[in-house]
Amino acid sequence: MSRPVLLFDSGIGGLTVLREARVLMPERSFVYVADDAGFPYGGWEEEALKSRLLTLFKDLLHRFDPEIAVVACNTAFTLAGADLRAAFPGTVFVGTVPAIKPAAERTRSGLISVLATPGTVKRAYTRDLIQSFASQCHVRLVGSARLASMAEAYIRGETLADAEVLTEIRDCFHEKEGARTDIVVLACTHYPFLVNVFRRLAPWPVDWLDPAEAIARQARRLVPPLDRLKADSRPDRVVFTSDAPDFATQRLVQGFGLSPLV
Numbered sequence: 074m075s076r077p078v079l080l081f082d083s084g085i086g087g088l089t090v091l092r093e094a095r096v097l098m099p100e101r102s103f104v105y106v107a108d109d110a111g112f113p114y115g116g117w118e119e120e121a122l123k124s125r126l127l128t129l130f131k132d133l134l135h136r137f138d139p140e141i142a143v144v145a146c147n148t149a150f151t152l153a154g155a156d157l158r159a160a161f162p163g164t165v166f167v168g169t170v171p172a173i174k175p176a177a178e179r180t181r182s183g184l185i186s187v188l189a190t191p192g193t194v195k196r197a198y199t200r201d202l203i204q205s206f207a208s209q210c211h212v213r214l215v216g217s218a219r220l221a222s223m224a225e226a227y228i229r230g231e232t233l234a235d236a237e238v239l240t241e242i243r244d245c246f247h248e249k250e251g252a253r254t255d256i257v258v259l260a261c262t263h264y265p266f267l268v269n270v271f272r273r274l275a276p277w278p279v280d281w282l283d284p285a286e287a288i289a290r291q292a293r294r295l296v297p298p299l300d301r302l303k304a305d306s307r308p309d310r311v312v313f314t315s316d317a318p319d320f321a322t323q324r325l326v327q328g329f330g331l332s333p334l335v
């Protein structure tokens with residue numbers, strides 16, 4: 074039996090990455106882990122979140138012995154990516170960081186916004202990315218304490234008030250000397266679920282940069298393809314750290330073809 078691909082997020086945001094990973098790795102089986110007991114990560118104090126992640130991964134890597142671990146969460150990886158790699162040198166990690174480099178390469182106006190959790194916005198890692206790859210651009214960091222939870226509600230079928238979403242994204246839109254923001258980096262894996270709402274409410278059209286496909290491509294590069302006869306036919310599985318996801322969430326992950334691990 075081949076080893077699974079582990080995909081981790083604080084909640085259901087990593088499903089946006091799972092979607093792409095399945096396209097590129099159809100022969101692999103996945104274990105999706107949502108740390109819903111710790112959700113949302115955005116407001117956690119850094120040391121506490123780091124030690125939670127190290128403890129969780131110790132258990133997950135032991136339990137599932139994955140071929141690769143994809144941390145599909147900017148808030149977690151920008152904080153603890155280096156510590157996870159150092160603590161578990163036998164595991165290959167693929168991380169998620171704000172797509173500042175591709176945004177800087179693509180922008181025409183030179184005005185970029187990074188929409189993320191408050192945690193990701195204040196990380197040294199994020200500042201370093203800007204300094205290394207986007208020093209010629211004007212980068213605006215927009216932290217939202219509410220959007221990840223709003224995305225969870227939306228994907229579970231609840232209605233969001235336009236005005237409330239607009240309040241969270243408004244600061245992404247910036248005009249300077251006749252130029253306007255033309256790229257908004259979706260630096261939280263929950264946000265692509267809301268991208269159609271963002272598009273509809275945006276004061277002007279921008280590119281909403283979703284890194285999911287790039288993360289999946291990186292994982293594909295690091296996971297050896299299995300030949301068809303050895304393809305892993307086990308159903309994809311899901312773990313909630315709360316052990317008690319609500320009914321709407323259970324239905325959602327079922328719709329994604331994930332079976333609860335018992």
Ligand code: DGL
Binds near residue numbers: 084116146148149221
């Ligand atoms: N999906 C996570 C990310 O990419 C964050 C959501 C949260 O827990 O606040 O940053």
